[in-house]
Amino acid sequence: MSVSFALLGLLENGPRHGYDLKRTYDDTFGRDRELHYGQVYSTMARLLKNGLVEVEAEPGVGPDRKRYAITDAGVTDVAEWIGRAEKPEPYLQSTLYTKVVLALMTGRDATDVLDAQRTEHLRLMRELTRRKSGGDIADELICDHALFHLEADLRWLELTAARLDRLASRIRS
Amino acid sequence: MTEQPLLTAEDLRLSFGETKALDGASLHVWAGEVVALMGSSGSGKSTLLHCLAGILTPESGRVGYAGRDLSAMSDTERSALRRGEFGFVFQFGQLVPELTCRENVALPLRLTGTGRREAHRTATEWLERLEVADVADKRPGQASGGQGQRVAVARALVGRPRVVFADEPTGALDSLNGELVMKLFIAAAKETGAAVVLVTHEARVAAYSDREAIVRDGVVREQEYVR
Numbered sequence: 001m002s003v004s005f006a007l008l009g010l011l012e013n014g015p016r017h018g019y020d021l022k023r024t025y026d027d028t029f030g031r032d033r034e035l036h037y038g039q040v041y042s043t044m045a046r047l048l049k050n051g052l053v054e055v056e057a058e059p060g061v062g063p064d065r066k067r068y069a070i071t072d073a074g075v076t077d078v079a080e081w082i083g084r085a086e087k088p089e090p091y092l093q094s095t096l097y098t099k100v101v102l103a104l105m106t107g108r109d110a111t112d113v114l115d116a117q118r119t120e121h122l123r124l125m126r127e128l129t130r131r132k133s134g135g136d137i138a139d140e141l142i143c144d145h146a147l148f149h150l151e152a153d154l155r156w157l158e159l160t161a162a163r164l165d166r167l168a169s170r171i172r173s
Numbered sequence: 174m175t176e177q178p179l180l181t182a183e184d185l186r187l188s189f190g191e192t193k194a195l196d197g198a199s200l201h202v203w204a205g206e207v208v209a210l211m212g213s214s215g216s217g218k219s220t221l222l223h224c225l226a227g228i229l230t231p232e233s234g235r236v237g238y239a240g241r242d243l244s245a246m247s248d249t250e251r252s253a254l255r256r257g258e259f260g261f262v263f264q265f266g267q268l269v270p271e272l273t274c275r276e277n278v279a280l281p282l283r284l285t286g287t288g289r290r291e292a293h294r295t296a297t298e299w300l301e302r303l304e305v306a307d308v309a310d311k312r313p314g315q316a317s318g319g320q321g322q323r324v325a326v327a328r329a330l331v332g333r334p335r336v337v338f339a340d341e342p343t344g345a346l347d348s349l350n351g352e353l354v355m356k357l358f359i360a361a362a363k364e365t366g367a368a369v370v371l372v373t374h375e376a377r378v379a380a381y382s383d384r385e386a387i388v389r390d391g392v393v394r395e396q397e398y399v400r
Contacts, residue, residue: 115387115394125380133356147377154376158213161389 185234196391212388260329319350
């Protein structure tokens with residue numbers, strides 16, 4: 001969902017061609033996940049249908065002849081989206097919780113499950129820290145966001161590791 | 174692997190009264206690597222660091238440094254080793270309050286016989302490297318917490334130790350200052366080739382390490398060493 005708002009928002013400073021939109025998006029937000037051209041054009045088609053963008057046609061043929069411009073309704077939507085708080089996602093750990101409970105129920109070592117996850121979390125945190133150290137302010141902020149989330153997961157892992165006995169006795173009762 | 178670890182702990186045991194702080198802890202640290210000792214409060218991670226550094230002596234087990242047995246050394250030999258080969262960064266309280274920051278950093282060099290002028294010149298270089306040259310003539314009490322810790326890092330590295338022991342080096346700092354201390358600390362340690370044994374309970378601090386070793390109930394779960 002945020003891709004279409006991001007593309008829409010990029011049009012606020014002036015109309016752009018599809019390829020220009022893609023390039024600007026990749027430079028600004030893409031990092032590890034660049035957009036496909038197809039994604040840009042299908043998103044633009046949907047925004048066009050909903051009246052959030054309009055097309056300024058140029059002489060010639062082909063999709064790159066189209067310049068997209070944001071409409072007033074589009075500007076309103078972008079403003080509403082930017083101003084709206086994101087829903088916090090408190091249940092990211094549910095898969096891990098399921099694994100821990102299943103391990104306990106089936107007599108496997110739940111500590112191993114938690115240890116393996118911690119190693120993986122720390123591995124990713126190291127990678128992000130390295131990227132941050134060598135990067136600019138944008139890299140820094142993006143990596144820090146991920147780092148704080150991973151850190152929160154790790155705190156849950158530690159707490160769960162310390163409470164495994166209690167969880168096990170509850171499951172077996 | 175043919176290369177030998179620089180620092181080893183083999184099956185260390187140490188109790189404080191009824192509490193077993195270390196219950197068969199083993200660890201291997203290779204030259205130049207940064208190892209984070211992680212674990213909750215009371216897990217034994219700080220005790221392990223103190224044993225590795227020769228500050229505490231375990232009741233049983235062996236601590237080895239560069240092929241030498243720390244427990245077989247006299248107190249004098251151990252002190253000489255700590256002064257000459259090891260550096261220390263603690264949470265706080267390590268700088269001499271009556272000396273300026275430059276004098277604090279110069280101190281380890283002065284203690285090993287370097288002349289005053291040379292020691293001060295080297296100290297100034299280290300303060301610049303840690304981006305705290307502006308507090309060189311101030312006393313630690315006049316510097317901020319983050320600046321003080323960077324002065325402490327400079328003091329730990331000035332003698333070019335082969336191992337730096339750091340116990341919660343960012344524990345008293347907010348996360349922004351803590352990050353800066355870690356970034357400059359680890360970059361400088363890597364440059365001089367010092368190994369770092371880092372005790373922390375914060376994952377974001379541990380993320381500056383090359384690998385982690387988890388301490389739980391006085392035992393270490395060591396991650397495989399990969400070079």
